[in-house]
Amino acid sequence: MYRLGVDVGGTNTDAVVMHGRQVLAGVKAATTEDVTSGVLEALEQVLAKAGVERGRIANVMIGTTHFTNAVIERKHISQVAAIRLGLPATACLPPMVDWPDALRQATGDLAYLVRGGYEFDGRPIAPLDEAEIDRIADDLAAKKVKAAAISSVFSPINQEMEQTARARLQRKLPDLPVVLSSDIGRIGLLERESAAIMNASLLALSARTVDAFAKALRTTGLDCPFYITQNDGTLMDAEMVKRFPVLTFASGPTNSMRGAAFLTGIRNGIVVDIGGTTTDVGALQHGFPRQAATVVDIGGVRTNFRMPDVFSIGLGGGSLVRRDRDGAVTVGPQSVGYRIASEALVFGGETLTATDVAVRLGQAGIGEPARVAGIEDGLAREARATITRMLETAVERSRISPEPVPVIAVGGGSILMPDRLGTLEVLRPDHFAVANAVGAAIAQISGEVDRIYSLENGLTRESCLKEAETEATERAIGAGADAATIEVIEREDVPLAYLPGNATRIHVKVVGDMGGVDAHQA
Amino acid sequence: MLTRPDRLWTLGEEDIEALEIGAAILGTGGGGSPYIGKLRARQALREGNKLRILPLEDLPDDAKVVALGGIGAPLISHERIKEGREGLRCVRALEERLGFKADAIACEEIGGQNAMEPLITASLAGLPVVDGDGMGRAFPEMQMTTYSIYGHRSTPSVMCDPHGNVVIFDHAISETWHERMARACVVAQGGASTLASAPMSGAFVRRFSIPNSYTKAIALGRAVREARRRHEDPIAAVCEKENGRVVHTGKIVDLKRHLRGGFVTGEALIEGFDAHQGSRGSVLIQNENLVFKRDGTVEVVVPDLIIILDIDSGNAITTEMLRYGQRVAVLAVPCHPLLATPEALEVVGPKGFGFHDIVYRPMAGAQHEEAPVS
Numbered sequence: 001m002y003r004l005g006v007d008v009g010g011t012n013t014d015a016v017v018m019h020g021r022q023v024l025a026g027v028k029a030a031t032t033e034d035v036t037s038g039v040l041e042a043l044e045q046v047l048a049k050a051g052v053e054r055g056r057i058a059n060v061m062i063g064t065t066h067f068t069n070a071v072i073e074r075k076h077i078s079q080v081a082a083i084r085l086g087l088p089a090t091a092c093l094p095p096m097v098d099w100p101d102a103l104r105q106a107t108g109d110l111a112y113l114v115r116g117g118y119e120f121d122g123r124p125i126a127p128l129d130e131a132e133i134d135r136i137a138d139d140l141a142a143k144k145v146k147a148a149a150i151s152s153v154f155s156p157i158n159q160e161m162e163q164t165a166r167a168r169l170q171r172k173l174p175d176l177p178v179v180l181s182s183d184i185g186r187i188g189l190l191e192r193e194s195a196a197i198m199n200a201s202l203l204a205l206s207a208r209t210v211d212a213f214a215k216a217l218r219t220t221g222l223d224c225p226f227y228i229t230q231n232d233g234t235l236m237d238a239e240m241v242k243r244f245p246v247l248t249f250a251s252g253p254t255n256s257m258r259g260a261a262f263l264t265g266i267r268n269g270i271v272v273d274i275g276g277t278t279t280d281v282g283a284l285q286h287g288f289p290r291q292a293a294t295v296v297d298i299g300g301v302r303t304n305f306r307m308p309d310v311f312s313i314g315l316g317g318g319s320l321v322r323r324d325r326d327g328a329v330t331v332g333p334q335s336v337g338y339r340i341a342s343e344a345l346v347f348g349g350e351t352l353t354a355t356d357v358a359v360r361l362g363q364a365g366i367g368e369p370a371r372v373a374g375i376e377d378g379l380a381r382e383a384r385a386t387i388t389r390m391l392e393t394a395v396e397r398s399r400i401s402p403e404p405v406p407v408i409a410v411g412g413g414s415i416l417m418p419d420r421l422g423t424l425e426v427l428r429p430d431h432f433a434v435a436n437a438v439g440a441a442i443a444q445i446s447g448e449v450d451r452i453y454s455l456e457n458g459l460t461r462e463s464c465l466k467e468a469e470t471e472a473t474e475r476a477i478g479a480g481a482d483a484a485t486i487e488v489i490e491r492e493d494v495p496l497a498y499l500p501g502n503a504t505r506i507h508v509k510v511v512g513d514m515g516g517v518d519a520h521q522a
Numbered sequence: 523m524l525t526r527p528d529r530l531w532t533l534g535e536e537d538i539e540a541l542e543i544g545a546a547i548l549g550t551g552g553g554g555s556p557y558i559g560k561l562r563a564r565q566a567l568r569e570g571n572k573l574r575i576l577p578l579e580d581l582p583d584d585a586k587v588v589a590l591g592g593i594g595a596p597l598i599s600h601e602r603i604k605e606g607r608e609g610l611r612c613v614r615a616l617e618e619r620l621g622f623k624a625d626a627i628a629c630e631e632i633g634g635q636n637a638m639e640p641l642i643t644a645s646l647a648g649l650p651v652v653d654g655d656g657m658g659r660a661f662p663e664m665q666m667t668t669y670s671i672y673g674h675r676s677t678p679s680v681m682c683d684p685h686g687n688v689v690i691f692d693h694a695i696s697e698t699w700h701e702r703m704a705r706a707c708v709v710a711q712g713g714a715s716t717l718a719s720a721p722m723s724g725a726f727v728r729r730f731s732i733p734n735s736y737t738k739a740i741a742l743g744r745a746v747r748e749a750r751r752r753h754e755d756p757i758a759a760v761c762e763k764e765n766g767r768v769v770h771t772g773k774i775v776d777l778k779r780h781l782r783g784g785f786v787t788g789e790a791l792i793e794g795f796d797a798h799q800g801s802r803g804s805v806l807i808q809n810e811n812l813v814f815k816r817d818g819t820v821e822v823v824v825p826d827l828i829i830i831l832d833i834d835s836g837n838a839i840t841t842e843m844l845r846y847g848q849r850v851a852v853l854a855v856p857c858h859p860l861l862a863t864p865e866a867l868e869v870v871g872p873k874g875f876g877f878h879d880i881v882y883r884p885m886a887g888a889q890h891e892e893a894p895v896s
Contacts, residue, residue, distance in 0.1 A: 089684035089712075092562050092606025119712040120598055125685070153602050189601045190558075283847075397834075397849055399773075503595075 001058035004046070004222070005441025006039060007255055007434075008064040014437040015042035017050035017057075023263070025050035026434035035066060035209065039216040047220070059514070060217060060226040061235060063255040063440035066209055067202050067245040071103070071299040076208075079108030080200040081145045083136060083169075084193060085116030085152035085161055089125050095151070095193055100300040107201045110145065112136050116161050117153030120452065120503070125153060128161050130168050137172035147200040151181035151193035157451055159183075177203050177243075184246060186450050187505070191295060191304035198301065199246040206245035210238050227514075231305055233258040233288055233439065234446035234511055237480070249298055250307040255439030257282050257289040257308060260408040262442045263429035269406040270395050270424075273435070274413035276318040277335040281394040282310040284408075286489045288511075290398075313394050317413030318344065319354040321383045329382040331390065345371050354416055357383045364415035388418050395421055410435040445514050447476030450507040461493055461504065468508040481512030529580045530650055533573040533641070533740075538563045540743030541736070545637035546838040547746070547760060548739055550827050552810035553634015553660030554596025555840065558603060562642050571645035575653050575736050576626055578728055585724030587652060588613055589628040589669060590643060591636040593681070593704060594714035597842075599635065602712060605684035609643030612680040612718035615688050619678055620721070628652045628727055630667055630719075632735040633660030633810075634840075639716060654731030658858045659827050662809045664704065665697035666870050668860045669722060672730040676700055676719035683711035732858045738763075746836055756836025757851045760829070766855035769814060769822060770803035771796050771833060774848045779807075790830075790844050792852065803852060805830065807841045808875055814852060823882045825862065825870045827855035856885050 002024070007014045008031060016026040027045040032038035039062075047054065070076050082095035095111040096104045114136070115129040140148065148169060152161045159182040166178045179200040185192030210228075217226055227235040231250040241248065253273070260271040267287040273280045283290040289308035296307045314333025318340040322330050336343040336351055343349035345356040346367025352375070358364045360372040360380045395407055407424050409417040410432040419426055431438060449472045453464040469488060477483050490509040533541075542560040545553070567573060581587070590609050592599065613624055627644040630636055632655040644651045656667030670676060677700055681689045689707055694700035708715045742763045749759040761767055772792040779788035792803040806813040811828035814821050822828055830839045833849045861870055862884060872880040 086602070088605045088686065090603040090605070091684075092565060093558070093603050097565065098561055117602070119602065120595075121713075123712075125602070125712070187597070187601050189603055190561075399847060 002050075002052050002056050003441050004043070004057050004060045005437040005439070006042060006060065006062045007252070007436040007440050008035060008039060008062065008066060009252060009436070013038040013042045014434045015046040016431065016434050016437040016441055017046050017052055018438070018441045023431045023438060024052065026431050026437065028434065034212070036212045036216045039213065040219060043216065043220045043222070054221040055223070057222055057224050059224055060222060061229060061440045061443050062213055062226060063229040063251045063436060064209075064248060065252045067206065068249045068298065070202060070205055071198055071301075074103055074106045074299070076205040077106045077201045078146055078204045079110065080197050081136070081140050081148040082111040082193065082197045083114060083133075083148055083150045083165065084112070085114050085128060085150065085165060086125060086189075087113050087115045087117075089117065089153060090189065093190065096197065098190060098302060099194065103299060103301065107197060108145070110143070114165070116165070118155070118158050118161065120154060120157070121454070122154075122158055124161070128164055130164075133165055133168040134172065137169050140176065141173060145176075147177045147179070147203050149179045149181065149193070149196035149200040151189065151196055153189060154187075155180070155182035156185075156187050156192075179203075179243075184244065186304050187452070188304045191302050194301050195246050195303045195305065198298070198303075199244060202245040203242070206242050210242050214238065227443070229255055229440050229443045231307055232291075232446060232509070233443055235443045235514060246305070249305060250296075252436065253280055253282065253308050253310045254289055255443075256280070256410060256436040257284060257439065258287070258442065259435030259437070259439030260284070260410045260429065261287045262438055263410075263431060263435060264406070264408050264427050266406055266408060266427070269408055270398050271408045271410065272391065272395065272414070272417060273411040274409065274416055275316045275411050276340055276413060277314070277316040277337050278312050279315045279391070279394065279411075279413070280310045280312050281398045282308050283398045288489055309398075311394055311397055313390060315354070315387065315390050315416070317353065317355040317416065321352045321354060321357055321379075323379065329379060329386050331383055331386045345375075354383070354387060355413070357387070358415045366415070384418075387416050388421070391417060392421050395424065444511045445476055445479050445481035446509055446511045447472040447474065447479065447481070448507075448509045449475075450505070452503055452505050454503055464504070464506055465491060465493065465508065468506050469510065472508045472510045476510050476512050480514055482514065483512065486510050486512035529577055531575040531577070531653075533567075533575065535564055535567060537740050538567070538573070540740045540747060541637060543743035543746050544739035544741070545632060545634060545743075546840075547742060547829055547831070548632050548637075548658070548827070549634035549660045549838060549840065550810045550829055551807060551839070551841040552662065553631060553636060554599065556635050556638055558599055559635050559638025559642070562604070562606065563638050563645075566642055566645045573641045573645050574650040576650035578652060578654050578731065578733050581626065581652055581724040581728055583723065583725040585625040585727075586622050586721040587626045587628045587724060587727045588616060588624045588718050588721050589630050589640075589656060589667070590716060590718035591630040591639050592714060593664070593717045594708045596635055598712070598714040602684070602714060604714070604716070607646060608682040608684060608716035609639055609718065610646045611682040611686075611688060612716055613643060613647055615680045615682070615690065616678070616718050616720070619680070619690055622721060624649060624721060625724070626650050626652050628722070628731065629655040629735060630664070630669075631655060631657045631660055632732070632739050633657065636660075637736075637739060643716075651736065652727055652731065653736045654727065654733050655735040656731060658732035658735060658861065659825070660810055661870060664701045664717070666874070668730050668732060668866070669719070669726075670697040671866050671869050672860075674720075674722050674726065674730075679704075679717055679719045681707060681711070681715050681717045683715045685711075687711060730860065732860060750836065757831055757833070757853070760831065760836065761853060764827075764855040766827070766829070766853045768851050769854045770794060770798050770801075770816065770852040772798055772803060772850065774844060774846055774850060777844055777846055786841060788841070792850060805852065806877075809841060811841065812875055813872070813877065813880060814854065820880055822854040822885055823872050823877075823880055824875060825857040825866070825882070826885050827853075827857060829853040829855060854885050
């Protein structure tokens with residue numbers, strides 16, 4: 001059987017057909033306003049190119065930045081009731097207090113604080129005020145609010161109060177979709193609560209988008225299940241995406257890095273994705289992107305999603321090459337961008353770009369090489385040295401160990417990459433231009449636990465890690481992973497200062513191949 | 523009571539933003555992130571309260587000054603955010619217990635989260651905050667303030683939580699006993715409370731607080747923001763403002779962290795690059811950055827400030843956020859002379875943190891003024 005991977009980016013919709021570890025065909029189409037027609041176009045092209053019967057496609061995996069863009073552009077966002085369980089604590093900072101005004105208005109700026117929540121050790125701050133939940137339900141009915149997000153203090157260590165509040169709310173409003181913060185985020189109340197509210201505000205859009213994907217597949221004659229990739233490069237089924245659209249926020253860079261890992265078989269290395277204007281550099285650990293430790297800003301809101309730690313520099317195939325007043329050669333950050341096909345010298349334009357330099361020095365044979373023969377040799381060599389230095393610095397920044405690791409170049413601009421970078425070997429896989437769609441096609445299923453444990457009464461660091469691992473594995477299998485392929489990819493324990501009983505935060509994540517699909521791991 | 527109300531400095535939102543950056547840098551790796559405190563201070567402003575700073579020299583001799591701050595685990599206050607009026611309840615309970623009225627609020631610790639709490643409480647009480655603090659940086663324990671070191675007995679004190687519980691520590695036989703009892707109580711209250719200490723006289727505060735802490739922290743934050751805006755080096759801006767110097771630049775190649783008695787201890791090894799190519803730095807950590815060694819030789823020691831900044835952004839990196847592979851600059855800033863006297867070094871010098879084989883020597887090139895005699 002075959003798999004089909006699609007990446008719906010801001011500019012291009014890429015698609016690949018894969019069989020086992022083999023990429024049969026890859027195509028690029030333009031992304032369209034309605035999403036559906038761009039996906040249709042890419043699907044038709046790639047199926048034709050691969051020459052595969054539609055009935056032989058077992059699964060379709062889609063990566064999309066659609067929901068991220070909705071938040072950034074504040075479009076298609078619906079009204080949400082933000083309900084926080086934590087009084088008397090937290091009264092001084094209401095929900096959405098650190099949001100940009102425009103986004104807060106877009107979600108209706110509707111917040112309720114209720115008695116409840118937990119202390120760090122699991123004691124309730126206060127019993128849940130269920131009568132208040134009933135009053136909120138009446139208010140939401142009167143205001144015709146279509147979604148709610150419930151966040152309890154310390155819900156990552158105990159979900160029960162959020163669940164009780166949801167059940168109580170749905171007694172009066174059985175059709176109200178309710179998002180629980182503990183299903184989405186980690187410790188850090190404002191960040192987790194904000195993610196839950198954003199998620200609730202995207203529920204209507206995610207339902208429409210998932211239906212649009214389903215329609216595109218049906219129209220193409222693909223009668224198979226489809227999945228959407230999430231931030232960490234693992235899969236969610238269509239029903240999960242309808243419930244948790246925020247979990248797709250960082251899937252773009254993740255898919256490109258995962259695709260690079262797959263195409264080369266390398267599990268620890270540096271991925272350099274060179275586009276037309278920018279280059280994204282990130283580290284692969286055990287075949288997955290290394291995650292950022294700091295907070296990530298989405299549309300002006302702090303969140304604590306796990307996102308790949310990607311470092312961007314202003315260098316791409318379209319970067320302008322110039323000699324400044326001091327005589328030094330500069331490359332970027334200005335770029336001709338998507339106009340490269342008409343403005344670069346090799347394509348008959350008037351602007352000297354990084355691509356022209358690469359062609360002049362024989363690193364690539366695209367466009368009309370005769371048009372760049374006139375570039376002065378010294379200038380070309382200096383520009384190449386500048387480009388190499390920029391790439392070296394960016395790669396050096398992302399290295400995670402002193403051991404020599406390979407560098408993987410992907411993206412349309414990867415002709416700029418020399419064959420070696422300092423002491424590091426550079427690999428350029430086949431299908432490098434559609435690495436992101438490959439990343440979607442190979443995505444796996446994950447399970448995760450992130451919780452504070454008290455290491456006393458016989459509990460040790462090892463026993464707690466083991467318990468977390470068992471629970472994460474059960475979650476992965478519950479989500480559809482093949483038990484035989486499960487492996488731990490993150491195991492982290494951070495001791496917490498100023499608490500007795502050796503409180504330790506433990507985070508474990510496991511992944512496995514999707515059950516019923518031919519294994520792709522080496 | 524205050525003779526020169528016209529000399530008060532009223533802070534705006536931009537000052538609070540700058541204070542967040544400056545306080546994080548002065549946290550020397552500890553003290554927790556001031557982000558939540560900044561949001562609370564901003565809320566206080568937006569609700570019409572005034573955040574006012576009183577210059578140290580304008581504090582009358584007989585003014586009654588109450589120092590306060592948060593106590594507990596910094597991480598907890600990012601999840602169980604405060605109710606908001608804990609500090610005010612502390613001040614009111616203390617006033618009632620001792621029969622006085624506070625004239626001003628003082629800061630215990632300008633580094634990290636505790637830079638914000640005095641401002642927020644003072645704004646609710648309608649009082650100013652004295653432009654000074656008890657550490658000039660962050661330290662892990664309450665007895666490590668210049669107030670305690672130079673003879674102030676911090677009990678009776680009051681500790682409050684979000685629930686409304688009020689605990690009075692009537693008498694502790696030593697500052698260390700006070701710290702120990704408060705630490706036990708804060709756990710019962712949920713791990714993050716607010717504590718106000720017995721009032722100090724204006725004369726004492728003028729003489730023994732680290733002077734101009736708010737002015738300096740806000741100016742430091744502004745300098746960093748300004749450098750970023752101009753695409754200049756924020757690290758150079760920090761050095762210039764704080765009379766510090768970059769002692770090391772490099773990449774973290776090893777990180778050891780352990781828990782010992784509720785405190786995080788560890789060591790970060792930093793392989794040098796650029797001007798420090800070929801040398802290996804190491805920073806010893808106990809919640810804060812305490813000792814900097816180069817190739818095994820001690821170069822900078824607590825109470826001098828050892829600050830680890832992200833080399834590109836100039837952002838302060840707290841000890842719990844240190845990670846393998848980070849590219850960092852290590853800055854050393856001379857501590858205030860009040861922290862470098864023999865009696866201060868007993869408490870906040872290397873010995874106070876269990877480094878019995880390390881002797882404090884002032885940073886090379888630091889210009890220490892003559893320390894006052896207690």
